Amino acid sequence: MIRHLYVHTPFCAKVCPYCAFYVHGGSVAAQREFAAALRQEWRRARDEFPLTPQTIYFGGGTPSMLSAELFEEMTELIPRQARDDGGSNLSEFTLEVNPATVTAKKARTWRAAGVNRISLGAQSFDAGMLKLLGRQHEPGDIAETCALLREHGFNNINIDLIFALPGQSEAKWEETLQAALACAPKHISAYALTYEEDTPFFEKLKKNEWQQNEAREIAMFECTREILAAAGLIDYEISNFALPGFESRHNLAYWRGDDYLGLGPSACSTIGERRWRNVPNTRAYADRIARGESVREEMESIDSTTRAKERIMFGLRMREGVARDAFGADESRLKELAEQGLAIEEAGRVRLTPLGQLVADSVAGMFV
Numbered sequence: 474m475i476r477h478l479y480v481h482t483p484f485c486a487k488v489c490p491y492c493a494f495y496v497h498g499g500s501v502a503a504q505r506e507f508a509a510a511l512r513q514e515w516r517r518a519r520d521e522f523p524l525t526p527q528t529i530y531f532g533g534g535t536p537s538m539l540s541a542e543l544f545e546e547m548t549e550l551i552p553r554q555a556r557d558d559g560g561s562n563l564s565e566f567t568l569e570v571n572p573a574t575v576t577a578k579k580a581r582t583w584r585a586a587g588v589n590r591i592s593l594g595a596q597s598f599d600a601g602m603l604k605l606l607g608r609q610h611e612p613g614d615i616a617e618t619c620a621l622l623r624e625h626g627f628n629n630i631n632i633d634l635i636f637a638l639p640g641q642s643e644a645k646w647e648e649t650l651q652a653a654l655a656c657a658p659k660h661i662s663a664y665a666l667t668y669e670e671d672t673p674f675f676e677k678l679k680k681n682e683w684q685q686n687e688a689r690e691i692a693m694f695e696c697t698r699e700i701l702a703a704a705g706l707i708d709y710e711i712s713n714f715a716l717p718g719f720e721s722r723h724n725l726a727y728w729r730g731d732d733y734l735g736l737g738p739s740a741c742s743t744i745g746e747r748r749w750r751n752v753p754n755t756r757a758y759a760d761r762i763a764r765g766e767s768v769r770e771e772m773e774s775i776d777s778t779t780r781a782k783e784r785i786m787f788g789l790r791m792r793e794g795v796a797r798d799a800f801g802a803d804e805s806r807l808k809e810l811a812e813q814g815l816a817i818e819e820a821g822r823v824r825l826t827p828l829g830q831l832v833a834d835s836v837a838g839m840f841v
């Protein structure tokens with residue numbers, strides 16, 4: 474039974490210089506062709522698997538740039554019952570939205586399709602930082618977009634933010650956090666900037682035009698925890714903060730190691746002992762679907778030991794932690810983490826300490 478569905482929309486109005494996702498521009502005709510191929514892939518998946526999504530996540534890319542009509546077409550395969558009454562199965566349907574891409578018509582269509590959670594790609598409330606990030610919106614667009622979404626019944630809004638940006642001071646980051654809180658989101662995701670290979674940002678780092686500053690990053694991370702905790706947002710995962718009851722169920726499913734199916738070019742899936750990625754090329758994706766061929770590539774067999782290790786790696790990042798029993802053969806590593814004060818065990822579960830959270834990536838590396 475597949476309970477978690479991800480849909481990748483590869484279109485963006487402009488590619489941001491730090492982004493490593495599979496994204497590109499695209500005419501309305503290209504978007505139509507993509508939507509038709511996606512529906513076909515969705516139908517095939519429905520024939521192949523028992524597909525009863527409890528969570529759906531439309532990410533990208535910028536799915537909010539698609540017209541209301543195309544979005545309606547893309548989502549027509551979601552069972553009617555789930556759309557009309559919240560459904561007994563579908564409890565969370567998230568749509569990634571970029572500020573300033575929302576219209577009243579689109580918002581109405583999203584609600585009618587069953588979307589009940591919006592993830593807003595704000596990234597910063599500082600005009601200079603938004604410019605540096607190559608974003609298309611101004612700080613004022615974020616609050617306006619939140620207000621428009623609320624008018625149309627979207628109460629569950631996440632705001633995505635990035636910190637440790639080149640030239641960003643701690644004071645500026647605090648201002649961004651406070652501005653985000655003023656929009657009254659139920660959830661905030663705050664990630665330190667990652668310099669992904671093959672991006673213009675990575676080139677700047679390589680040429681030494683920019684430097685990373687670990688101390689500044691840690692200070693910003695700590696101030697994030699403090700400010701958001703004071704506002705009642707719980708850090709249920711290292712980079713994710715929510716008011717009680719507004720944790721992202723879809724992302725929790727990933728972190729808990731549940732199966733998920735990804736549709737669309739470059740989308741990844743993990744089902745039982747199989748993992749694959751769809752072809753990361755929208756043209757090839759649409760052509761293969763039209764010819765009745767598979768779009769799956771990079772097929773990988775993952776055994777139960779690998780999945781168990783992954784559950785530990787992701788589970789440790791969550792406040793709920795990992796069941797003590799899950800460590801099995803990795804017992805010695807657990808002891809090592811406890812001795813270094815990086816993890817603690819409470820009521821049969823293990824999680825990172827605040828100190829461990831600062832070096833979470835290195836901890837995860839111990840279980841690779």
Ligand code: SF4
Nearest residue numbers: 485488489492533534
């Ligand atoms: S809008 Fe998001 S997905 Fe699109 S290029 Fe920018 S960061 Fe990447």
